[in-house]
Amino acid sequence: MQPFHYSRPVSLAETIVSGTQKHSRNAEATATFLAGGTTLIDLMKLDVMRPSHVVDLNSSAREFSAIRFDGSTLRLGAFAKMATVADHPDVISHFPVIAQSLSLAASAQLRNMATLGGNLLQRTRCAYFRDPSWAACNKRSPGSGCAAIGGVNRQHAVLGTSKHCIATYHGDFAQALMALDAAIMLIGPDGARSMPFASLHLQPGNTPHLETSLRPGEIITEILVPDGPWTRRSRYVKVRDRQSYEFAVASVAVALALEGSMVTDVRIALGGLATTPWRAVDAEDLLRGRRLNEASATEAARTAFAGAVAQAHNAFKISVGQSAIVRALLETAAMEAHRG
Amino acid sequence: MADTRFPQATGTMGQPYRRYEALEKVNGSATYASDVKLAKTAHAYLLTSRIGRGVIRSLDLVEARAIPGVIEILTHQTVGESIRQTQALYTGGYVADSVRPLGSAEIAYWGQPIAMVLAESYEIAREAARKIGVSYDVSEPASSFDSAGVDMTALEPMNLGVGDFKAAYANAAVKIDARYSTPVQHHNAMELFATQCVWDGNRLTVYEPGQYLNNIKYGLAEQLGIDPELIRVVNPYVGGAFGAKGFLTQRTALVAIAARRIGRPVKLVATREQGFFLSAYRAETRHHVQLAADSTGRLIASSHEGWEVTSRADVLALGGNAITLRLYGCPNIEGRVNVAKTDRSTPGFMRGPGEVPYAFAFECALDELAYALKMDPVELRRVNDTKVEPIAGLPYTSRSLMQCFDAAGAAFGWAGKTAAPGSMRDGDWLLGWGCAAAFYPTQAGNSAARVRLSSDGRVHVSSAGHELGQGMYTMMAQVASEQLGVPIEHVTVSLGDTDLPPTIVAGGSAGTASLAPAIMSACDAIRRRLQTGGSPAADVMTAMRASGLGNIEEFAETRAHGLPPESVQGMYRGRVAMSGGVHLPDRVQLAFGAQFVEVRIHARTRELRVSRAVGAFAAGRIINPRTAHGQLVGGMIWGISSALHEQTEIDERNASYINANLADYLLPVNADIADVQAIMVPEEDNLVNAAGVKGVGEVGTVGMAAAIANAVYHATGKRLRDLPLRIEHVLEEV
Numbered sequence A: 001m002q003p004f005h006y007s008r009p010v011s012l013a014e015t016i017v018s019g020t021q022k023h024s025r026n027a028e029a030t031a032t033f034l035a036g037g038t039t040l041i042d043l044m045k046l047d048v049m050r051p052s053h054v055v056d057l058n059s060s061a062r063e064f065s066a067i068r069f070d071g072s073t074l075r076l077g078a079f080a081k082m083a084t085v086a087d088h089p090d091v092i093s094h095f096p097v098i099a100q101s102l103s104l105a106a107s108a109q110l111r112n113m114a115t116l117g118g119n120l121l122q123r124t125r126c127a128y129f130r131d132p133s134w135a136a137c138n139k140r141s142p143g144s145g146c147a148a149i150g151g152v153n154r155q156h157a158v159l160g161t162s163k164h165c166i167a168t169y170h171g172d173f174a175q176a177l178m179a180l181d182a183a184i185m186l187i188g189p190d191g192a193r194s195m196p197f198a199s200l201h202l203q204p205g206n207t208p209h210l211e212t213s214l215r216p217g218e219i220i221t222e223i224l225v226p227d228g229p230w231t232r233r234s235r236y237v238k239v240r241d242r243q244s245y246e247f248a249v250a251s252v253a254v255a256l257a258l259e260g261s262m263v264t265d266v267r268i269a270l271g272g273l274a275t276t277p278w279r280a281v282d283a284e285d286l287l288r289g290r291r292l293n294e295a296s297a298t299e300a301a302r303t304a305f306a307g308a309v310a311q312a313h314n315a316f317k318i319s320v321g322q323s324a325i326v327r328a329l330l331e332t333a334a335m336e337a338h339r340g
Numbered sequence B: 001m002a003d004t005r006f007p008q009a010t011g012t013m014g015q016p017y018r019r020y021e022a023l024e025k026v027n028g029s030a031t032y033a034s035d036v037k038l039a040k041t042a043h044a045y046l047l048t049s050r051i052g053r054g055v056i057r058s059l060d061l062v063e064a065r066a067i068p069g070v071i072e073i074l075t076h077q078t079v080g081e082s083i084r085q086t087q088a089l090y091t092g093g094y095v096a097d098s099v100r101p102l103g104s105a106e107i108a109y110w111g112q113p114i115a116m117v118l119a120e121s122y123e124i125a126r127e128a129a130r131k132i133g134v135s136y137d138v139s140e141p142a143s144s145f146d147s148a149g150v151d152m153t154a155l156e157p158m159n160l161g162v163g164d165f166k167a168a169y170a171n172a173a174v175k176i177d178a179r180y181s182t183p184v185q186h187h188n189a190m191e192l193f194a195t196q197c198v199w200d201g202n203r204l205t206v207y208e209p210g211q212y213l214n215n216i217k218y219g220l221a222e223q224l225g226i227d228p229e230l231i232r233v234v235n236p237y238v239g240g241a242f243g244a245k246g247f248l249t250q251r252t253a254l255v256a257i258a259a260r261r262i263g264r265p266v267k268l269v270a271t272r273e274q275g276f277f278l279s280a281y282r283a284e285t286r287h288h289v290q291l292a293a294d295s296t297g298r299l300i301a302s303s304h305e306g307w308e309v310t311s312r313a314d315v316l317a318l319g320g321n322a323i324t325l326r327l328y329g330c331p332n333i334e335g336r337v338n339v340a341k342t343d344r345s346t347p348g349f350m351r352g353p354g355e356v357p358y359a360f361a362f363e364c365a366l367d368e369l370a371y372a373l374k375m376d377p378v379e380l381r382r383v384n385d386t387k388v389e390p391i392a393g394l395p396y397t398s399r400s401l402m403q404c405f406d407a408a409g410a411a412f413g414w415a416g417k418t419a420a421p422g423s424m425r426d427g428d429w430l431l432g433w434g435c436a437a438a439f440y441p442t443q444a445g446n447s448a449a450r451v452r453l454s455s456d457g458r459v460h461v462s463s464a465g466h467e468l469g470q471g472m473y474t475m476m477a478q479v480a481s482e483q484l485g486v487p488i489e490h491v492t493v494s495l496g497d498t499d500l501p502p503t504i505v506a507g508g509s510a511g512t513a514s515l516a517p518a519i520m521s522a523c524d525a526i527r528r529r530l531q532t533g534g535s536p537a538a539d540v541m542t543a544m545r546a547s548g549l550g551n552i553e554e555f556a557e558t559r560a561h562g563l564p565p566e567s568v569q570g571m572y573r574g575r576v577a578m579s580g581g582v583h584l585p586d587r588v589q590l591a592f593g594a595q596f597v598e599v600r601i602h603a604r605t606r607e608l609r610v611s612r613a614v615g616a617f618a619a620g621r622i623i624n625p626r627t628a629h630g631q632l633v634g635g636m637i638w639g640i641s642s643a644l645h646e647q648t649e650i651d652e653r654n655a656s657y658i659n660a661n662l663a664d665y666l667l668p669v670n671a672d673i674a675d676v677q678a679i680m681v682p683e684e685d686n687l688v689n690a691a692g693v694k695g696v697g698e699v700g701t702v703g704m705a706a707a708i709a710n711a712v713y714h715a716t717g718k719r720l721r722d723l724p725l726r727i728e729h730v731l732e733e734v
């Protein structure tokens, strides 16, 4: 870990200034925000993230940690802890997929430390990204190549990859937000704005080092999730190599609106399989207006992987992913969901 | 109050006393090697090789040296021959790996230390290490079995056999011919590989977690070229070892030299990742097993050939087929062992070193044979149970294999099994039941102990034993308490210090079997001095008071059955001498067990979990059922881990390990371990050693992977012969 400058501003205005000051003085010296630190500190110790200036948001952004549900929109402060949100009664009863995606993530200790905003911005677990002694990593050093293609890539993505990067986006919570069409609120040097959550993460293409559409110095302040006929009948299925404290091999967030067994609306998002939070739009289109049963679920699951590209060690993820979609759809359909 | 989780004292079971050091461990006051605070300590950080094979062309230290707080940087240019090349353990020496990390510019494996930075703080040392510029001439490494340039050797001296395997196999009615493999695994004890060295004039004190402190002392003296009596190695607590801290590694000499050069104590706490290279590991293995039986299930031919990975520098061959092929009666047997020399660090011993991989192959093959015979796998083992080992016809000192199968099978409910694969289900989960035998050689080494009885009724026992968490303190206190008839609360224990009487390595499940007899012998000597004759231990204190003496102290050494007299001298020089198992001229001694597991596989997404495991073990006298129970249950959990989770992944391009951290190297978490039950089957064996102890440290792990793979077959009809067993291996196409 290289020495760095640390500040803990007490007001949001000051935070925004300190987040950008460094940028203007020296383009090389990046100011990086610290929330729970469970991604950032880890990567600093590994020498992967080398900020010269760390701006701790924990004093200034405390106002953005509330959880409120007014019957039509769930507002989640970006600094709320994963554990708090996972345990919140409104979240559990009205947005089960959100509660489950959080409580099935990481460990109790991490969930107590980590914030929602930090969770959305967690970095990939690609082993080659996390070890700077591997020279080839386009995400770490643009243009250097990709050590994972041709390396050990069992955990890498099969959807959204490019020939420049195949790193998986491992977060769970993001899949629930994808499925529920969430939006995020931002504050930055140029003021406040909002954007659909689906626009936050960028596919690697030929610029895998550009991961989000955040502008320099911008902070995520809130997450807004609209209520809908599908939110209560929603579920998160996470398939993994051990029972807890492990990233997904494949995960599926499903939200369903049914009339009898007829699908009136459906949302499917996939985790552990793609380079970014991933919505399986074609699979949804195929199901909308049809009966949900083993056959239609299987057909939808196949559709979701139409464009999948497997590497040497991860072809099985396509099959696990398809099974996970079928399982998630049928289990969600079987939920006792009451209209609120 | 009686605790129902383990047997209470009866017959061959001793008292389930609580751990001697429980309080210190719970309240955090137990001092581990890296907890020792020495004035003016300099902190060391290792820079390790990022190539798998080649030569260091140049090292640029300018930027690193410029960092404030950097004291010194050691490289091959400054260390070189100051650490002597000595014999490795496997050729009669001390050190577990004969490549000297900073001995030359030569790189033998990825992760090899290439520089050691000494600084005022750990963080400064780490930052400086990262600023060192290294350039290499890179050669292509051979990373594993199938790599170009691997050197495969058949170890003919390890061949074994009887009868005519080939002819018998060719003519048999029912046969199994199958190949199996096991992965690279690392011990990953919680405590990292730490070493602190401090010189006082020409005297060196080493604080380092170890399973054999005298091996460190004498080996280090040889490497440094100094009198062993100038070295003291201390560690009263070891935070888990499992074989990884078994023997001297090259890091110790580096730290000692660094401390001498800068005239300050030096502390190294290697990172988790570096630990994957600094010490031994379980190398990958391959197996070919052929079994043939007649229609009643009697084995008529069995063959087990193994292939093991080792390093270029050292040949380590574990040859677990020397046991698997002796487990059951069979007239025609053949065994062979091969090693593949690769560009990796030297592997070594990991809990059940040869037993775990070889048992996986052999006990799976037996299950395959049972299905081929349409026979219950327990009955197949019963039909082939034997009182003599089949190769030389030597008697077992005791053998309770079928008692274990019966006890564990009854507790598990094995009789309720439906045999057909895929025939059991619970909702969305496929169920599978499987079983396997567990075994471990009963071994012992020479040992010494000192016992002091004071007139106030206090007893002190000392020996350079090791507390790895297995219960050594408690065992030592308990044996003295029982032998002298004093309450255990009045006994104190010293261990973990080379100034104490020597004992053997805390390995091979032989710690208690070796040391308990020495403590018993010292207690005997005290009783003899008090002339209590044959009277019960309860009378010792009466005699002590009558004697008018303040203290009686006795030293005793014991020699293990099968070891020559000259081996006693070796004990005083940190040598490894252990005998027993299948390597005695007159008899065979093994601890046995039987393990039953239930697996659950999700019908759609194929997650594989062990929902229930029952093991029954017969291991002679159990001195403390509480700590023994901990070893057995812990061993079974290790087995689940070994079958379903653990695998060190190699990137063949540079023979590197790419998951060398606890997030990516999977170990089971609590949620993975459901219902694990260990039953202790009473067994009396007065032949094995004076204490009648067989040892329980490893046997609990041995059969688990086979039992699990056999259960997966029962659940799915798929034979999985390569560990670990993962989702992708039990998939079905959508």
Ligand SMILES: Cc1cc2nc3c(=O)[nH]c(=O)nc-3n(C[C@H](O)[C@H](O)[C@H](O)COP(=O)(O)OP(=O)(O)OC[C@H]3O[C@@H](n4cnc5c(N)ncnc54)[C@H](O)[C@@H]3O)c2cc1C
Residues within 6 Å of the ligand: A032, A033, A034, A035, A036, A037, A038, A039, A040, A041, A042, A078, A079, A104, A105, A106, A107, A110, A113, A114, A115, A116, A117, A118, A119, A120, A121, A122, A170, A171, A172, A173, A218, A219, A220, A221, A245, A246, A247, A248, B663
């Ligand atoms: C061993 C381990 C296992 C894990 N398992 C899982 C898992 O199973 N599933 C899962 O989903 N996650 C998992 N995680 C990831 C974990 O959830 C994230 O590390 C955590 O959520 C990050 O939150 P944080 O508040 O600690 O972020 P930080 O580390 O503080 O920040 C992460 C990044 O986001 C930026 N940032 C933080 N907050 C904001 C904000 N409000 N606005 C703008 N930028 C911001 C920071 O600058 C930094 O770059 C695991 C992590 C570990 C270490």
Ligand code: SF4
Residues within 6 Å of the ligand: A124, A126, A127, A128, A129, A136, A137, A138, A139, A140, A145, A146, A147, A148, A149, A164, A165, A166, A167, A208
């Ligand atoms: S997959 Fe992406 S993150 Fe991983 S090595 Fe390749 S470029 Fe880097």
